[in-house]
Amino acid sequence: xxxxxxxxxxxxxxxxxxxxxxxxxxxxxxxxxxxxxxxxxxxxxxxxxxxxxxxxxxxxxxxxxxxxxxxxxxxxxxxxxxxxxxxxxxxxxxxxxxxxxxxxxxxxxxxxxxxxxxxxxxxxxxxxxxxxxxxxxxxxxxxxxxxxxxxxxxxxxxxxxxxxxxxxxxxxxxxxxxxxxxxxxxxxxxxxxxxxxxxxxxxxxxxxxxxxxxxxxxxxxxxxxxxxxxxxxxxxxxxxxxxxxxxxxxxxxxxxxxxxxxxxxxxxxxxxxxxxxxxxxx
Amino acid sequence: xxxxxxxxxxxxxxxxxxxxxxxxxxxxxxxxxxxxxxxxxxxxxxxxxxxxxxxxxxxxxxxxxxxxxxxxxxxxxxxxxxxxxxxxxxxxxxx
Numbered sequence: 001x002x003x004x005x006x007x008x009x010x011x012x013x014x015x016x017x018x019x020x021x022x023x024x025x026x027x028x029x030x031x032x033x034x035x036x037x038x039x040x041x042x043x044x045x046x047x048x049x050x051x052x053x054x055x056x057x058x059x060x061x062x063x064x065x066x067x068x069x070x071x072x073x074x075x076x077x078x079x080x081x082x083x084x085x086x087x088x089x090x091x092x093x094x095x096x097x098x099x100x101x102x103x104x105x106x107x108x109x110x111x112x113x114x115x116x117x118x119x120x121x122x123x124x125x126x127x128x129x130x131x132x133x134x135x136x137x138x139x140x141x142x143x144x145x146x147x148x149x150x151x152x153x154x155x156x157x158x159x160x161x162x163x164x165x166x167x168x169x170x171x172x173x174x175x176x177x178x179x180x181x182x183x184x185x186x187x188x189x190x191x192x193x194x195x196x197x198x199x200x201x202x203x204x205x206x207x208x209x210x211x212x213x214x215x216x217x218x219x220x221x222x223x224x225x226x227x228x229x230x231x232x233x234x235x236x237x238x239x240x241x242x243x244x245x246x247x248x249x250x251x252x253x254x255x256x257x258x259x260x261x262x263x264x265x266x267x268x269x270x271x272x273x274x275x276x277x278x279x280x281x282x
Numbered sequence: 283x284x285x286x287x288x289x290x291x292x293x294x295x296x297x298x299x300x301x302x303x304x305x306x307x308x309x310x311x312x313x314x315x316x317x318x319x320x321x322x323x324x325x326x327x328x329x330x331x332x333x334x335x336x337x338x339x340x341x342x343x344x345x346x347x348x349x350x351x352x353x354x355x356x357x358x359x360x361x362x363x364x365x366x367x368x369x370x371x372x373x374x375x376x377x
Contacts, residue, residue, distance in 0.1 A: 005354050006310075006363040013360070019315060020359050026319030030358025038355070182355045221324040224356075 002186070003041040005034070012037050012047075014067050022061055026220025028179035028205030032126055033062050035182050036095075039189035051094045053082040055102035058133045058207075059126045062097050076107025079114045082121050090120065090263045093193060100127040101139040104160050108140070115169035118198045119262045124189065125162055125200060128207035136210035147214045163202040167255045172197025174255040178204040178227035181251055188253070197259055204249055307349040308367040309341050315361040322353035322362060 003011075013019070023029045040050060052063040056075040063070035069092075073081045078096040086094045103111050103125045114121065130148055131137045138148040140160045147154060163176045173195040177185040185203060192199035206212060206223035217223055227249065234252035237245060309331070318337030328346050331339045331353060339362075341347070347364070354364045 002355075004363050004365065005357070005360050006365070009360055020317060020361075023358065025317035025358075026321055027358055030360070031356055034355060034357070034360065180356075186355075220319050220321055224321060224325070 002038050008034065008037050008041075012041075012067055014065055017065050019065075021065055023058060024209045026206070026208060027058070028128065028203070028207075029058055029062060029126060031179045031182050032059075032124065032185065032203050032205065033065070035186040036062075036097075036124065036189055037066070038186040039193060042186070042190050043193060045093055045193075049091070049093055051082070051085055051092050052097060053078045053085070053094065054097040055099070055107060056133075057099040057102050057131070058128075059097055059099040059102065076102050076105070076110065078102065079107060079110045079121070079123065082123075083114060083117075083119055086119055086121055086263065087266075093122070094120075095122045095124060095193070097124050098126070099132075100125065100129065100141040100162065101131050104140045104162055104165070112165065112169040115166050115171040115198050115200070117262045118170060118172055118259045120196055121198055122189075122192045122195075123198070123200045124192075125202045126205045127162055127202055128205040128211060129159075130207050130211040132207045132210045136214065142211075146211070148211070149214075163200065163254050166200040166202075170198075170259065171200050171255065172257060172259050173199035173253070174202075175200070175253045176202045176204070176249070177251050178231055178249055179206060180224045180227040181231065184251065191253070195256070197261055305349060306345065306367040306369060307347040307364055308344055309347060309353065310363045310365065311339055312361045312363075313338050315359045317359055319358065321356050321358070325352055325356065327352065 021030065047068055050068040052066060052068050053071040053073055054060040054063045055073055055078040060072060064072055071081055078098050082094045082096040085092060127141050129141050129143065131139050136149040138151045138155050142148060142155050143159050145154045163174050166174045173192055175188040175192065177188055188201050192201050204227060206220055208219045208223050212218060212223050230247060231249045231251045234250055234254060237250045316338055320337060322339050323331050323333045327350060328348060330341055330343045330346050332342050333339055349364060351364045353362045
């Protein structure tokens, strides 16, 4: 049986921080935080061997509440800091928590290159389709035609699909979930932490305050209900046509493959250099 | 007085009696952490969580809880715990 909330509160939350947390009522970030803690507890990882790095935004507040080794870094650079930690000490479990703007706009280049390099990191990307904290501007994942403070007559650009971007960039493990499917999310995060290689879990989350309100999607309950109605599993999605998949969210494991790991390859290079007695040039 | 008779009496009084082996649960709310988002009230499969006038949840019929823990894992504010409940068994506890 998974850890109860009462035990989570005693074991993993920082009690010198102010609770209840800063997020709006019904925000999906809290559900993701719970799922992450259940996954870490399910794997029985010691608290000192987990590092959480986050960028800026609503999701960036998450590590400040949690009692692990944590970093709250600059905008979009959660993965770069995580890369540095992993290269310095490969035994640590490094988890980068990012928002959609953080991962795909400001840190877009870092994201695709971290996936290409295939370091043994875990990236959890909370996709709420908008820049929530800064006032509801459109982000790279805002769907076509939806309204935000910087697209009051409807958005004119197409949205990124973060999970598919990670698949094509060469990440070892890519999965997607929604905040309604919190039990699945905890399971996917567990698989992602266990996976040796760059693993991405994209979580479709609700921002009913900045996004739902402007697009008549209702509150937290209505948005969670829409995730329940629109989610299809990867297995079922293969039997559906492209028109049927319009507006649906594919959840589950999208890619799981073995690729050369950057840190291991680097160790091999060091070994080869040592065998040559440091005389690498000739 | 045997336990069976006691259960019969409780049934006559209109109380729900769980059969042997069935588990009882209780849902504990930390109302100082709750932000009244309404997720637990809307998605409870047994619809036993009801909101008061400011939207804070409370349990209507604790015996109907099936212990699915949906409210617990979907509460964004870590305000709900579902735990097992052990009813009073001794004869002296019977009112």
